[in-house]
Amino acid sequence: MARIAFIGLGNMGGGMAANLARAGHDVRAFDLSPEALDRAKDAGCLPVASAAEAAEGAEAIVTMLPAGKHVEQVYATLFDAAPASAILIDCSTIDVATAKRVAAAAEAKGLVAVDAPVSGGIAAANAGTLTFMVGGSAEGFKRAEQILAKMGKAVIHAGGNGAGQAAKICNNMLLGATMIATCEAFALARKLGLDPQTFYDISSVSSGQSWSMTSYCPLPGVGPESPADRGYQGGFAAALMLKDLKLSQEAAQGANVATPMGTRATELYQAFADAGSGGLDFSAIIDTLD
Ligand code: NAD
Numbered sequence: 001m002a003r004i005a006f007i008g009l010g011n012m013g014g015g016m017a018a019n020l021a022r023a024g025h026d027v028r029a030f031d032l033s034p035e036a037l038d039r040a041k042d043a044g045c046l047p048v049a050s051a052a053e054a055a056e057g058a059e060a061i062v063t064m065l066p067a068g069k070h071v072e073q074v075y076a077t078l079f080d081a082a083p084a085s086a087i088l089i090d091c092s093t094i095d096v097a098t099a100k101r102v103a104a105a106a107e108a109k110g111l112v113a114v115d116a117p118v119s120g121g122i123a124a125a126n127a128g129t130l131t132f133m134v135g136g137s138a139e140g141f142k143r144a145e146q147i148l149a150k151m152g153k154a155v156i157h158a159g160g161n162g163a164g165q166a167a168k169i170c171n172n173m174l175l176g177a178t179m180i181a182t183c184e185a186f187a188l189a190r191k192l193g194l195d196p197q198t199f200y201d202i203s204s205v206s207s208g209q210s211w212s213m214t215s216y217c218p219l220p221g222v223g224p225e226s227p228a229d230r231g232y233q234g235g236f237a238a239a240l241m242l243k244d245l246k247l248s249q250e251a252a253q254g255a256n257v258a259t260p261m262g263t264r265a266t267e268l269y270q271a272f273a274d275a276g277s278g279g280l281d282f283s284a285i286i287d288t289l290d
Contacts, residue, residue, distance in 0.1 A: 001025050004147065005054035005061040006045065007074055008092065009036040012118070013064030015126035016091070016151045018043035020062075023150040028054040052081035059083075060147050063090045067243075068098030075102045079109045087143045088113040091132070093244060096162045096169070096251050099135065103161035114140040115161060116148060117168040121236050129153045133171075135164035169251055172244035175212065176265040176282070179241075182212040183286035186219055190290070196222050218283035227281035238285065239278030242269040 001024045006017040009031040021027045021044035029045035030053070031037055037047040048054045055061050055078045065071050071094055082088070088106050090099070090113070099115040106113035114136030124130045130152035134141050141157040148155045158167040185208065189199040200222045204214045216235075217223030227235030245266040252259045272278070272285050 002059040002147070003028065003057055005030070005051070005058040006040075006064075007031070007051045007054060007061070008064035008066075008070075009033070009040045009045075010064065010066075011122045012091075012125045014039055014043070015122065015128075016062070016064060016130070017045050018126075019128040019151045020147070021045050025147075025150070028056075028058065030054040050077070052077050055081040055086070057083060058086050060087050060089060060143075062147065063088075063092060065090075065092045065094075067092070068094035071102055072098060075105065079106070079111070082111060084110050086111060087140060087147075089116050089144045089147060090114070091116050091118055093117045093168055093247070094165060095247050096165045097254065099165045100162040103136065112137065112140045112143065113161070114144045115164040116144060116155075117164050118152070119168070119171065120152075122234075125151070132156065133158045133164040133167040135159055135161050135166070137161075165247075166251065169244055169248040172241065173248035173259065173262040173265070176241050176245050176269060177261040178210040179212040179216075179218065179283060180265055180268055180285060180289070182210060183218050183283070183289045186286065187290045212283070216283060218286040226283065228283055228286075232281040232284035235281035235283070237278060238269055238272050238280055238282040241282040242266070242273050242278065245269055 003026045004020055006027050006029045009017055009029055017027055017029050017040055027045040028048050029040040030048050030051050041047050051074050071090055071092055103113040114134050116132045116134045118130040118132055120130040128151055131154040132148045132152050134157050145155045158164045196219050216226045218228050220228040248262050249266050
């Protein structure tokens, strides 16, 4: 079993590190939060005092941090501590440009790095059923896959460095737009006198069908159980959807690509968050369209 450094033991990283320890790996865990370190200890990881200490002697270094600036800061402290044979696996959702920049900086130090953002929320992180989309070389993917497989149900090679982040933000831009479109359709259907369940029964087997409708229906009592049935608690917070939409818009600007639906979805989730609803599941936006 491998010695693995795990840095960033928050809502997602805590469960992921626990799954690596459960699989028998020797996990050296670091977070700025003492409470997160205590939880990691209870889950079978060895808490250490810094990211550099976690990296000493590690075969793999996994990071699960809030944003690109945190990854850049942590990587700067890791480079001198990590053995030359270590692989760096960043599972955070960050901007494509930073993902490429940190991978190039790692390579300049003789290290292999991949970006490996995830699909699936806190429940999937705890259950070890995440989907990983990996950007990096064929060698980097092969080495990362063995570690990531202990934390997820699918590990997919998206392309070179940054391609994992590109896949993640394009997927979530699509998700944000389809959720809003689904909410709009339910709101209009209701105003036109259609029973929501009847509309669901028709649209879920017709051409308007999407994951937002059939797996994550924004209306309570319609479709399979979803956050709508729990008062929009848990699930995927609107603030995190907004974060991913903003990353998509940053990437679209950099690539000089127009994404009008993504832009509008960003504006609507920004307004939703500004109104104080960022902590609710992202499907709760239906209440602003109804
Ligand atoms: P979180 O805020 O719960 O956890 C982040 C952790 O990083 C915190 O414990 C924080 O103390 C730690 N941290 C910050 N700076 C650090 C540093 N310099 N050194 C060590 N530790 C540091 O966030 P989360 O919900 O776990 O999300 C992590 C990443 O996963 C984000 O990029 C997020 O976009 C992505 N993501 C989250 C979800 C979700 O449902 N929560 C789903 C998919 C992807």
